[in-house]
Amino acid sequence: KQEVTQIPAALSVPEGENLVLNCSFTDSAIYNLQWFRQDPGKGLTSLLLIQSSQREQTSGRLNASLDKSSGRSTLYIAASQPGDSATYLCAVIGAGSYQLTFGKGTKLSVIP
Amino acid sequence: DADVTQTPRNRITKTGKRIMLECSQTKGHDRMYWYRQDPGLGLRLIYYSFDVKDINKGEISDGYSVSRQAQAKFSLSLESAIPNQTALYFCATSDMTSGRGYEQFFGPGTRLTVL
Numbered sequence: 001k002q003e004v005t006q007i008p009a010a011l012s013v014p015e016g017e018n019l020v021l022n023c024s025f026t027d028s029a030i031y032n033l034q035w036f037r038q039d040p041g042k043g044l045t046s047l048l049l050i051q052s053s054q055r056e057q058t059s060g061r062l063n064a065s066l067d068k069s070s071g072r073s074t075l076y077i078a079a080s081q082p083g084d085s086a087t088y089l090c091a092v093i094g095a096g097s098y099q100l101t102f103g104k105g106t107k108l109s110v111i112p
Numbered sequence: 113d114a115d116v117t118q119t120p121r122n123r124i125t126k127t128g129k130r131i132m133l134e135c136s137q138t139k140g141h142d143r144m145y146w147y148r149q150d151p152g153l154g155l156r157l158i159y160y161s162f163d164v165k166d167i168n169k170g171e172i173s174d175g176y177s178v179s180r181q182a183q184a185k186f187s188l189s190l191e192s193a194i195p196n197q198t199a200l201y202f203c204a205t206s207d208m209t210s211g212r213g214y215e216q217f218f219g220p221g222t223r224l225t226v227l
């Protein structure tokens with residue numbers, strides 16, 4: 001059974017700092033990996049999708065990388081802002097399963 | 113207007129009551145999903161549907177049923193609600209024809225409390 005782990009569970013950084021969020025998964029046979037943002041009590045916003053044939057994706061200040069062989073992904077946030085404060089979730093779809101398996105998230109706080 | 117909408121947004125009900133949560137989408141996607149989110153447990157898949165005639169159980173389907181009334185509508189029912197079904201429920205959609213394979217888009221969620 002696929003398991004997704006996100007470390008750390010919570011992170012607090014000062015505004016302007018660059019930071020990295022980590023995601024690991026136990027079965028490297030994935031179809032894609034998706035990073036989401038969730039604000040308190042709100043829905044999930046898709047940030048980046050990395051398909052299995054890709055190594056990274058970028059959107060603005062966000063860059064996500066994927067290393068399938070080691071079962072790892074990172075989300076890099078450059079020049080963090082207070083508005084980046086949220087919970088970030090990593091999820092993978094296993095090849096042939098069609099189901100997203102989620103990590104439990106990293107709660108990010110960016111301090112002004 | 114939001115692409116994926118859920119109604120109601122909040123619901124308080126009593127043990128034993130039947131309730132229905134509804135999801136509608138204007139994205140034209142073929143696939144729809146229901147998840148629940150619990151503190152400390154993350155999001156877990158309840159049911160998913162690849163088209164109107166296709167319904168599949170997810171990881172935690174016991175105590176739930178679904179109906180895909182149209183391509184754009186997917187409802188989740190709790191036949192006899194119990195307190196441990198108190199959670200945040202999300203509907204999601206995806207489009208196999210998009211070329212972005214299985215990317216999922218989520219609704220705003222329904223907060224359900226069972227007393």
